[in-house]
Amino acid sequence: GDLVINFDDLNPGPKQGFEDAVELFKSENPDINVIVNINDREAHKTAIRNFLTADAPDVTSWYPGNRMAPFVDAGLFQPVDDVWEENGFNEDLAAIKPTMSRDGKIWGVPYSYYQWGVYYRKDIFDKLELAEPTTWDELIAACGTMKEAGVTPFTIGTKFLWTAAGVFDYINLRTNGYDVHNDLTAGKIKYTDERIVQTFKNWEQMIGECGFVDNHASMSWQDAIAPFSNGDAAMYVMGNFAVDGFINAGLTEEQIDFFQFPEITPGMARAEEAPADAFFIPANAKNVEDAKKFLAFVARADVQSQWNKTIGQLPVNAKSEISDNKFIQEGFATVSTAAGLAQFYDRDAPAAMAKAGMEGFQKFMIDPSTMMEVLERLDEVQAEVYE
């Protein structure tokens, strides 16, 4: 019968990876007529709320963590424990299982995740004879060198807010660790808590002594690649999907490299941002049987190997092969040795909190002097959202 799949990424790489996988799936299941709706990521986030009730596809891509909570709570996703059971995913995908679970059930199957970290212009670092910084002080020092050479240390585009959350998450993870991150996004810690204030102070230092490109608030993350590729900025705190963008902007793999976000609080266990992308089956799916087939398919080791090779990300399935791409290798090294994996601020925190939080981050980045004002405001929102 028909199998309708809604997918959420129009960017060429991810789109290609998905389409290849679908082709493979089709050839393996010639009797299934696969219908694909690919949407812009932002649009997909809006649309899913309707199509789950109204016009449910059989499979949809979505994100684990807090992002799936409302749908699970409203009974709009089907549990897929059986898929996990039958295909041995409980072992193969063990690392991700906690974030895929809610209320004791498993709700989806991840097909990919990716590391975050600092991408940098290796050629510039070489010119300035800088090494990859491993500590905060080294970073700050490197920034000084760069600024002297007329290079803006960091690029970023905060127009759509979430990029700022990545920076925040990292400084927070490095300052306070994985548990504080989780407590904060779970509403257990106030934003005016001194630990969070410390995070912001570090951030303020980063803004002041390192510095981000001007006009970041009017740029999308893609826009922000421009100064990076032009050589005006040297570093970019980003997810691995950005590598595609770098290459498209004319940089070669030799010109770019990756390092883990430097240590801030000495000895703090290293946690990483590693958001996963997954597929879910809506409760109203018409063709559940084939949907489960598809879910089983996307988590297969070989499929994930190929798919993640195409999109330049990390396969979730432990049995998958990793591409020999240097970023993937490095990323795998980063993620697999991490003490904890955070999804992302806006996936770990409830939507309303995430929105307010990220707005606050952006506001703070534009004008660090608003720090306390922002934090107090976030406390208010927190009080309301988690009531």
Add this chain to the structure above:
Amino acid sequence: MSGVTLKNAIKRYGETQVIHGIDLTIDHGEFCVFVGPSGCGKSTLLRMIAGLEETTDGVIEIGSRDVTRADPAERGIAMVFQTYALYPHMTVAENMGFGLKMNGVAKAEITERVGEASRILKLDDYLERKPKALSGGQRQRVAIGRAIVRGPEVFLFDEPLSNLDAELRVDMRVEIARLHKEIGATMIYVTHDQVEAMTLADKIVVLRAGVIEQVGSPLGLYNDPDNKFVAGFIGSPSMNFMEAVVEGAGVRIPALDDMIVATDVALPAAGQPVTIGVRPQNITLSAGDGTTTLGLREHLGGVAYDYLDTKTGERVIVESRGESEVKSGAPVKVSFAAEDAMFFDAKTEARLR
């Protein structure tokens, strides 16, 4: 037989009553003209007959049928509007044939009847034109043609000529008179133009504030008005009115230096006030020595109008022909034949006979 009869016809708009119980009989083939000052209800009455306004109370009959509640289309009437109301998107022929077409008359018959009407109205050359391409008079003729085509028993006209300029008005007036002669249908015609009323009507109905003041033939009304309103309304320039006081078998007119006019009409008791009316044509002027002076003199070539200033401030207009030696500003003597004077009750304004 298709006369029109109104019995106690009444029209109210909400609270305000506009037509106050009109009784009127218009004979078959008669040309009846409604005149009266603006707002007196002429149009309303006509539209009641047409069925375009509901009749609040009373009965309207056309021929012998009671049509009080009938649809306009069922009354056997046709109406010509002041604005002509031609359909701008249809040709003259289509305009005239529209009503027939909508009522399912066969094409051939429509063509024939339109042809007939256009012949009568000399519109043959314009049949294919749109109204926009016609002059005012031609449009008016088309509007009449549209009425003729349906062969109604009664024609209703609401100030059909008032949108035409003076010259054309005269021509169309003559045309309508001819048409009435030719068709012989009953016609009811609303106008506020005296000349039209006088020249066209078999019967004039003078209305005031929703009430009939007098009904009669044009000359009948001119020569023998029932009251001051009609006397003043019919005739141009209008009749001069002056206050007068009954004295003996006549009246004394203070305005004209207490001139005494003898009369044999039934006057009220001596000392009572009456109004005397004399038409401008019936007065002659000569040099005099009283308090009445000649104010403005308007020469119109053949005729001149003299505006007299009287001591009471009442204005008297005199129509004179030929040259007069009296100079503007000079005192004048006013004279008129006693039988040319009319007398009206000062209160009720009814004619005293």
Add this chain to the structure above:
Amino acid sequence: MSGVTLKNAIKRYGETQVIHGIDLTIDHGEFCVFVGPSGCGKSTLLRMIAGLEETTDGVIEIGSRDVTRADPAERGIAMVFQTYALYPHMTVAENMGFGLKMNGVAKAEITERVGEASRILKLDDYLERKPKALSGGQRQRVAIGRAIVRGPEVFLFDEPLSNLDAELRVDMRVEIARLHKEIGATMIYVTHDQVEAMTLADKIVVLRAGVIEQVGSPLGLYNDPDNKFVAGFIGSPSMNFMEAVVEGAGVRIPALDDMIVATDVALPAAGQPVTIGVRPQNITLSAGDGTTTLGLREHLGGVAYDYLDTKTGERVIVESRGESEVKSGAPVKVSFAAEDAMFFDAKTEARLR
């Protein structure tokens, strides 16, 4: 002294010339009326004097100043428009005082002068009303008031009464005549209403197609027109014209069964065509036996108009007073005094004297 002098005034709109070199002198205090058929250039000429239209060529003087290129506001004129052109958002008082206010006159003086004008025009009770709340005649008075207030040397009126109904028109006409007497300013008045022209004017200027046909006093034009156009234009109903042929010391009129009219004016050679003109008032009818028959008779009370059908198809109108025994359709005999007839060249239409 503030007469108006035009010297070879010319107006062109692009290629088309509308006013063809007008020379005209209007004396101080004179009441001058422009008449002529629609489109002949009356308004244009007036607006050139006002400065609202640029004068293409020639000179316009007011008093002794050459104002040909002056701003309207600087010419010392005031104009009353056919549409009144009152400012709808201002009260009557503001309307009248607006010109003074624009020229920086002190408030107190404005009030005084507006008060004066409103007294003359009996507008005191309406000073605080907006134009919308006034009747047509009152609006007209406000428009005149606005002109008066500025104390201009010359008043210009462009058909000021044509938007009023017949009755009001008469009243306002008299009012304007009175005003002219009272103020004594030069007035130039455009109208197409004969009666207004005849009654108001000291001097009438008859225009045709941008050219002056004749200038003269009202009775001068009526009694002694220079050409057929003026003869036909002045007088109401207008003069009857018939074709005639010169025979001996008189003319033969084919329309009237070859009636012969003797005259001592300078006629062209025998056998040549001329036009004869007779005013309706000057014709008398009696029963006859020729080919001329009485067509329609229109009774207007005091006066009746008889429409004669002649054998040549020329229509002759006769004004008659009193009752006549001739019946509609009967043959009639037409007679008039030879000295009442006028003769015109058939080609040039010039009067033969």
Add this chain to the structure above:
Amino acid sequence: MAVTDTGTQSKQSWLKRNKLTVTPWVFLAPALCFFAIYVVIPIFESLWLSLYEWNGLYDADGNSTAVWVGFDNYVKLWGDPKFWTSLVNNVIWLVMFMLAVPAGLFIALFLNQSVPGMRLYKSLFFFPFVISQVVVGLIFGWFYNPDFGVVGSLWKAVYCEETVNIVGNLTFRCSAPVPDILSSETWATYGIILAGLWPQIAYCMILYLTGLNNVASDQIEAARLDGAKGWKMLWYVVLPQLRPATFIAVVVTVIGALRSFDMVAIMTGGGPGEGSTNVLAYYMYETAISEYGERYGYGSAIATVLFAIMLVYISYFLHRMYQDEKGGH
């Protein structure tokens, strides 16, 4: 028999007698149905919904998950700084947008001449109004862009010099940072409004041009005779006659200002910072159905407030219209 006869007769004649009463309803029915379903009823549903808390989701069986909260949403609104920011921004929009009226008048006066090709000029001036606000937003967004846009380019031409950066690519070194209008909490709203003014001025201009067409020439001439010139003429004679045009210009401008959504959505998405360019229309959308929204009840409460504000204008407009209708008949 007689009884049934009169019965059928009166039945027939009822329809006939009431022909003029029934007919209009037949003509009206389709439009009324449509309008009721899509406009009238939803308004009341919205009002009602503003008393609920709802994340917009139905459970799998299609039952709404809404919870009655009474006036809680309004209480929250009162304490919600983003709401107040939006409201204040709406007021700024209203005030700034009013500039479109005099600006439109000014351009209309400028263009109210007859020279060859004027028709073309007029229609070109009117152009911005026809273009979708999305496009206008994109155009201006790009226009303001400090890196690629016109503002950026102009700025660079004046304040920056071209140099070569560390890797040998061209870059700019600026003596003053390029103004980033849309990222400035202070200026972004004005930047958006300016973009919104562009088509709005064109709209007002057209209204005034038509109004000027209908200005009574006789009054102008009378005023010229009265010695009114230039500004005085405009103020005392022309503007009063343009009152209907002004009224409409103000009405459409108010509505435009209160409805402003597209521009905000396209140009800043409510940002930067904590909704510094947000307006009620966009905040409502954002709250109810954007990525981080899902608060339908709360969104409805915002819409209700917006509706209430607009209702003032609607009532005023209807009042005016009612006066006209009364006067006209």
Add this chain to the structure above:
Amino acid sequence: MFPRPIEKSSPARRVGYQAFLPVALLIWLLPLLAIFLTSIRSAVDINSGNVFGWPSQFRMLENYTAVFTQSDAAKYMLNSVLITVPSVAISVTLACLAGYALAIYRFRVALPLFFLFVAGNFIPFQILMVPVRDMSVQSGLYNTIAGQFLFHAAFQTGFCTLFMRNFIKALPFELIESARVEGVKEWRIFVFVVLPLVRPAIAALAVLIFTFVWNDFFWANVLTQGEAVKPITAGVRALNGQFVNNWHLVSAASLMAAVPPVMMFFLMQKHFIAGLTLGAVK
């Protein structure tokens, strides 16, 4: 009528005025001009910051073709047409009927009903958003072409009715009375007398509503998901995400989206302006 006709002032002023006109126009349309120039530039120009200067290469054809080949712009355009045309047809039809009823017949609720339509035309449509969206979802109209045009048709009916009613009201009532006297049935009066006479109004309305609906962005967001039924306005925004840093393509796409209403305006200018002013001012 005001200010003073330029042909009456001095030749110097006249020439000055005529010379200034194109300059003023240039300033006024600067944003549009700039974006047009951008849309025909090459990527090289954009990246090298040559935004304002003369394009180094003219890439009009390439860029515009690229918009269509590299994205779903063609589909968006088609969707816009499919949404706009039925919206116009339905709303104008409904409004003719309703306007006729409200203008011609005297019945007590005529004015209140009329005001209802007028008021509906002015409300902030955010108040309709949640219920309409919800209703569309429930009835399966969500994310369909029909769902969009039905809503637009209904919403625009308010404005159209205001417009048609006033227009029909301005027709001489005698035309209708005259037809009634002639025995023409009511619906035939509508078809044969009124409809032909309101043709200009219909044209004016049609172009106006076309532009309104075509340019809609809000409802495209509210009532659709995905690219299948998205109109061009929303599409342009999506393209904006897709053509990152390719401002020449974004510009080209934006201009493409603007072409139909602009064409409409140019072709039907008289009607368009008549519609705007008549509909609004009356």
